[in-house]
Amino acid sequence: MTVTDTLLAAQEEHFARLDRVLPPAPAPEPGEVINAALPDGTRVAAVVARQTVSPGMPSWLWSAADTYELQPLVGTTGAAGMDAVLRAFRHWLDRVGDRGVDTAATVVWPSRDVDCTRVFLDHGLQPLTVTAVRRPTTVRPPALTVNVRPALASDEDAVVELAMAEVRFSAKVGAAIVRPEAEQMRRASVAGRLGMNDDVWVAERDGVVVGLAETGIIANTPVTKTSRQLPIGLWGYVNCLSVLPGARGAGIGQQLMAVVHNHFAGHRTVGYFLHYNPPNPLSSVFWPRQGYRPLWTQWEVRPAGALR
Ligand SMILES: CC(C)(COP(=O)(O)OP(=O)(O)OC[C@H]1O[C@@H](n2cnc3c(N)ncnc32)[C@H](O)[C@@H]1OP(=O)(O)O)[C@@H](O)C(=O)NCCC(=O)NCCS
CATH class of the missing domain: 3.40.630.30 (Gcn5-related N-acetyltransferase (GNAT))
Structure with a gap:
């Protein structure tokens, strides 16, 4: 098993404990791999997946033209692991240089992982969008005015x-x-x-x-x-x-x-x-x-x- 496989397997267990509606933790998409280590030597990783959108694509109306999405592989290391990969991401952005105003850095992460919330806020990330779910129940129609x-x-x-x-x-x-x-x-x-x-x-x-x-x-x-x-x-x-x-x-x-x-x-x-x-x-x-x-x-x- 590679370090990445071990981290993904641990992340799957972590996600399953966090929220029963989450699907199995997805493997990162193709991109550039970032490695980082915690003070005790534990290794964590992430992939930077780049998305470029242009006029005509639906997401042109809600995302930056260039998005650098960090897809963390932090297993069960929690806030410490997330902080380590975000620091490494900051250094990575310094290396690739400033790509202009129509760009974004993002991380999509389970909403209930509140230990990581503090870390995201401290790195200047904003909770801009949520994917929200609801059970498939019927509703009693309200009185109609339209x-x-x-x-x-x-x-x-x-x-x-x-x-x-x-x-x-x-x-x-x-x-x-x-x-x-x-x-x-x-x-x-x-x-x-x-x-x-x-x-x-x-x-x-x-x-x-x-x-x-x-x-x-x-x-x-x-x-x-x-x-x-x-x-x-x-x-x-x-x-x-x-x-x-x-x-x-x-x-x-x-x-x-x-x-x-x-x-x-x-x-x-x-x-x-x-x-x-x-x-x-x-x-x-x-x-x-x-x-x-x-x-x-x-x-x-x-x-x-x-x-x-
Ligand atoms: C979000 C949005 C679609 C909601 O539509 P809306 O018609 O304003 O919402 P409603 O009036 O049905 O609901 C708002 C509240 O007013 C209440 N309400 C006020 N007057 C009412 C009346 N006469 N009859 C029934 N309900 C009334 C509703 O019950 C509801 O309260 P509740 O949730 O406590 O029950 C609307 O505000 C909107 O267009 N916002 C801008 C665009 C936007 O944000 N879209 C969503 C993007 S994700």
Whole structure:
């Protein structure tokens, strides 16, 4: 067994103890290996996986153009091991040089590993995004004040306006970036789907569309990227929930989600998941009230050179 295999096996046990919903600890993706040692000589490692995104790719609207993701292999060494690999990561960034403003350094780690939380904060990382999960239960529909229905092709402009309201709001309080291509990209991502399936839902009040839920049923298999974060199976996914600014706080989001959750349940999903930004004062309250809780936290600092 190599040091890496031993660390990964220990990390698997650690993750299983931390949170029963986590899948087996994933092996690092291809990238540059970083080695570090604790004062007592214990060896730890990490891989720096680099992701480059460009206009047209969905993540262009919520991530830096260049992301250096540290994928730690720290086994059961906890805060000490995480501190060692983050120090080594800082030195690695110094060596590769400053890559400019549109860059990020990230670590995606189980939210419940609170010993490491202190270490991430001390290295200047922010808990910018969480992957949150919810059990696949049905909900009793609340009293309806809006008509919730699948979006039609004729709703395209209203859907794009709501999607852009979400991008603009999330750019103030989280990971999103209002790129020049944002509106065109959001339009392209929904245009072909409206009226074709029941993934995009709108809430209508007095004939006016005031809310949007863009969702999907995701088959999470061993070869899909989501298998790094979620147990294998069929998952309900919420990509975007948005209510027009003047209509928020009146139960419309809740009514949309009651329909969406019951729709997911009809597909025999194993759970529901989504991403939200902890600094978002609306979604960070709304989603836990809807039954979601953090599974993974994406710790992030932009630009990458700001890592401490
Ligand atoms: C997050 C967001 C979609 C929530 O939608 P919303 O319609 O404002 O949410 P709701 O009104 O359904 O829920 C908010 C609270 O208001 C309550 N509420 C207020 N007036 C109400 C009424 N007349 N009837 C029912 N509920 C009411 C809801 O019960 C809920 O409280 P609870 O969770 O304690 O039950 C919306 O605030 C939004 O668009 N935010 C900006 C974009 C964003 O952050 N999107 C999410 C990104 S992950």
